[in-house]
Amino acid sequence: MFSRRTLGCVLQSRVTCTRITLPLWQKILRNSSSSSFEVAQSRLASLREEPDNDTKLKLYGLFKQATVGDCTALKPGMLDFVAKAKWEAWNQLKNTTKSDAESGYVQLVDTLLSHEDKESETLNLLTSSESGVFTITMNRPSKKNALTTEMYRGIISGLDEAAADESVRIAVLTGEGDFYSSGNDLKNVAMLAKPGGLEMAYKGAELLREFVDRFISFPKPLVAVVNGPAVGLAVTTLGLCDLVYASDKATFHTPFSSLGITAEGCSSLLFPRIMGPARANELLIYGRKLSATDAYDWGLVSDVIPYMHFKDEVSSRLRHLAGLPPQAVQLTKKLSHECTSDLLHHANKREVEILRGRFTSEEALQAATRFFLKNKT
Template sequence: MTELQRSLRNSINCFSKGKQNVSLITRMVSSEAAKPSWKNSNSKYETIKVVYLDNITKIVLNRPQKKNAFSFQMYREVTSALDEAGQDDSVLTVLTGQGDYFSSGNDLNNALQPFTGGAEEMVKEGTGVVRDLVHKVIDFPKPLVAVVNGPAIGIATTILGLFDLVYASDKATFNTPFSKLGQHPEGCSSYTFPKIMGYSKAVEVLLFNKTLTAREAFNVGLVTEVFPDSTFQQEIWSRLRDYATLPKNCLALSKQLIRNLEKEKLHAVCQKEFELLANMANSEDAINAIQRFFQRKAKL
């Protein structure tokens, strides 16, 4: 074999190995890029999960054994997670539930917690944590989306009037059983619901405990769109990932431009609602309603 032939063969071998290396590197990069870059950055939370993916911060109510009922701790943790999400790099933030329920609302076991100051301290604590959450939602600087995967009760329904988008599975229902519990509307629903769905329908829902199906909630404007439960998660997250590619600052500033028109009004409504709730929390109606609830629960 001549020197020229040996040189040519070595060149071919080197080229072939180079192609193999490039191909290997390409496959490694492609494989790595295909992996979801989940960032579960908030393991400090016990009642919720917070994950980040594709420019979306997802806050998951994570008490499925309690139908994602809001304990005092959950109120505080969701408020904290929203505070962090409002300052992170995400384009939008999503609230959803783990399991079959979005949330069964306020955990009435909150009323059984021991407080050294008695009923007065319990009322102050209870109204305080809920009010803090509502104020945080009112002031949230980015698009805020509710992905309602199942039944939403009480605060889990009323607060939806403050969200920018509400997507629901066709298995979701919406109920505000306040009068049954001797309570009053909150989450600014005394203002947002009549504005969204009209006065008489809001009265039917807030005063007379009318349960709305997902389709009914869509028809009155509380829900943005309804999806079949079988394809709900796939369709929703595909759409939200597309939304999250839009310019972050443009979306945030546009949302704030719209919300600022009513922000002062919403804070005033929230304050008024919780003043009424605090004043009536120890009323005979409320006490009797709570007692009946636990009596029924004990018989189950």
């Protein structure tokens, strides 16, 4: 269709049909007092399909009104279609405050992205059940399997289904493509800069608490099949899994401090126990990235398998695990978790309480803005 640096606005006249090109689609990154406005400019690049021409003109007008103010230029001549379209899109917002224009721009970008998310959301999480193995696959490879709100809910539902189905012996969580998961989608954090952010932070924190609680209370063996890099929550919840099989291409990174947030997934309790306080601090505070071999040596991973044989070897192990006497397996898991279950639920609750405040902190919002500006291309 049209390039992302062009507004392909085609206007009909009595004489000719002229294509109007405007430098609208390029993201003009200037200083702004609004973090959400800056983030919206960067998020615009993540659209899979370009908006229609009318929407592009609205974005242009809102941007100019938000950054410059009222249009004071003379109206271009009738035959200068390019300048005329730009002028009209901007001038119709006359007397709109810069703040209102910023809000309108952010809202329009949110609407465009929300529409795309709704269209693809049903494909972002896949479940299957075969021979006693219930598999939940994070299926958002173009976004490194970053977790959306609906994916959180889908994984909760999937674990509930696996727990209730007597034919299911084990549950498996894995990722599609090159990534296991990049953790929480930072769009979720960026949305908190909007009006109503405090309420959204509360709801998001409660969803996170419920999500992690499902890992804690899941009664059957829970296996993480880490096919590639894991980040944030995708790493911390590994401590709640009974087995973790990692490809030798997997890496493990918890950049909480650089994102202005704090540890979650019960990692504040489990990681010091699994790998010792000093190493846990390397991950949770310093943000050290581990290779698959490091993660194995530190006790976070059960085994590392060469990528070339990863799928076949893991499938063989899962079939063996699913073939073991289910009651004996579940009772052993219950015994091993009885002494720590209450502690884990308490740690989860406490972590979420702290995160709720961090989500709307200036540090976290600035970090999210830096992330989107860095990844704007």
